[in-house]
Amino acid sequence: MGEKSLLKKEYILQKAREVFAEKGYRAVTMKDVVDACQISRGGLYLYFDSTKELFLAVLKKESEEADDTFSREIREDATAADILTLFLKEQKKELLRKKNTLTVAIYEFFFCYQVPKKENVLRQQFDTAVKVLEVLLKSGVENGEFVCASPKAMARHIMFILEGLKIASCSMGITEEMIDEELVVIMQSIAKEES
Amino acid sequence: MGEKSLLKKEYILQKAREVFAEKGYRAVTMKDVVDACQISRGGLYLYFDSTKELFLAVLKKESEEADDTFSREIREDATAADILTLFLKEQKKELLRKKNTLTVAIYEFFFCYQVPKKENVLRQQFDTAVKVLEVLLKSGVENGEFVCASPKAMARHIMFILEGLKIASCSMGITEEMIDEELVVIMQSIAKEES
Amino acid sequence: MGEKSLLKKEYILQKAREVFAEKGYRAVTMKDVVDACQISRGGLYLYFDSTKELFLAVLKKESEEADDTFSREIREDATAADILTLFLKEQKKELLRKKNTLTVAIYEFFFCYQVPKKENVLRQQFDTAVKVLEVLLKSGVENGEFVCASPKAMARHIMFILEGLKIASCSMGITEEMIDEELVVIMQSIAKEES
């Protein structure tokens, strides 16, 4: 595949992302993507054979870009608390975003297919996030920044709360206050108790 | 509509429930339901005009039955802690159910339609659960069973965790241990601190 | 068929007439008639087996009633010119009626079926009208009321003009002035020339 083709593939992915963000996963047809890209039906099939393939490619690209962004924002001398705060701030931003979110599509996708563990990007991302949080909490505990009996369990706990907020936000809507309330609870539950 | 028709309607709803539990919401066609019920195409349309109508009817029935079940299981002399424990036990049972769960379909449905607030059963159920939990927590606090600064915020907090577990359970699977861990955290956070 | 049944049949015909007047011929389904009559599907089939049968029955009733009305309005001492004027006045009234007209349905019906000559009510009515007009013109000529070389041809001529007006009125609409213009032309063409 030449360079030109790669560019076109990128172009298709970008347009497809918009379509998935707007219509979710299942409702998207190859025709929708063809229309959004203004290319020919056959043309799309040269690059992707199904909406599933397209969606997985979009996800992969998305996840790579997200990692980049997050890494870039962490300063050299950041403390564990700084990083956790940054992480939660990013999550809040995402939760409040109305448009251009793949959240719905992602859930729909993983509802559709009982994806095997290894291919389950959703689970992988969850597990990765848990691991990162765990390391963060541990290092925070060592520094004396946090208090936390089981960093692993707490990491998972935080992620469940965030998942709960995420799903609530896109299926029934939540207010900024509700998010803040939860983030405060999280921070308090690991804060060093002052006596 | 005579008594016989009502029975048939019930029958269709029960079969439709199975179909939704198996295939989610969007993937279900009227034909799927027709096939599951072993009735004629037109026959189904006598009772329901669309999968949407069917699904809402299934939901309504489901919710009524759940209310009945829960009410029946509460003993006369139950304490707030008893009731909360029962509630969490029910939630755990539901979380561990693999088959026959409408969870996926429900989320899919509410992703599809940006349902107006008033008609949003999902939100209504969430809000109702929050209110019930709030009352429960308050009465527990008054009895000296629980300690909790803001029962309302805590009620919402519990529901977000449960939502997080629910979504995790059906999109990527969770273990019983993970559930128990969360339930323990919940119980601890409102337990009277022993000194 | 008992007296009660006859009444019901009449009732159905009356309701069916309304439906045909509103929707034309082809668009009418047995279901439409059932709904209009508020009777059961099976109930309708006891009396009529198809919309065609229904429509022919409506037509028959209509034509009988029209004959009655016309006969009743002719006074004993009416001259040929009086009767012709009355006839044209009736036609004009019918042409201007917007609602409750079977005209469209009738044309539609006879477009649908290449009805054999004997059963062609439309043709029979046309021929009957021509004959009546012919007799009228002849008697008018004999009285010296009209001047007309071939009463038969003139009768047919008048009917063609009326048909033209009728079709124009229901397919594209006509004004009262246009009708009057034509009626004047008709009356002039048979009027005794005054020198």
Add this chain to the structure above:
Amino acid sequence: MGEKSLLKKEYILQKAREVFAEKGYRAVTMKDVVDACQISRGGLYLYFDSTKELFLAVLKKESEEADDTFSREIREDATAADILTLFLKEQKKELLRKKNTLTVAIYEFFFCYQVPKKENVLRQQFDTAVKVLEVLLKSGVENGEFVCASPKAMARHIMFILEGLKIASCSMGITEEMIDEELVVIMQSIAKEES
């Protein structure tokens, strides 16, 4: 749409015309056209979305072709009487055609839809014909070929007679003699009276 597609569109229109001529308007289904064209269901939808769209396209083509034919047949040195005679001859030919006539379908179509004035092709054609006849009659009067007090009213009168003949011909059938009789009446009514 390439040149090949245009050819196919033409092909579909031609076949659709045959179907409409045979079955009228309402009775025609997309399937009928598909069968007549020997193409696939989806194939037809690439070109036309409904029988209505198809019919309007057929009408448009028909009317363009009719205009061409008529223009081509008028000789340079034709008198008003020549042209009128040619026009009436064309009308007679059309009236006598048994097969392949869209007349029924056209009426049916305009019965179905209470088409708004501007889109009402039937009315437009009628009005256009009236205008052309009016000009023709005026010029004939100026030349001394015709005698006619109000060319406009006479033009309309002629069109009503032709409409009457048309509708009679397709709903109940008419003979060539009946047509000739009417055409003679028309020509006589504008002929210069010979004293």
Add this chain to the structure above:
DNA sequence: CATGAATGAGAGTTCATTCAT
């Protein structure tokens, strides 16, 4: 007589997918 639930044929419509150009 009368009901209305039930059937199934058939119309409309949309798309994934293929393939000649």
Add this chain to the structure above:
DNA sequence: GATGAATGAACTCTCATTCAT
């Protein structure tokens, strides 16, 4: 590589018609 016309399977929905009650 790229196009877009073409196919046909699948789905939604409506009714004429039947039949047990």
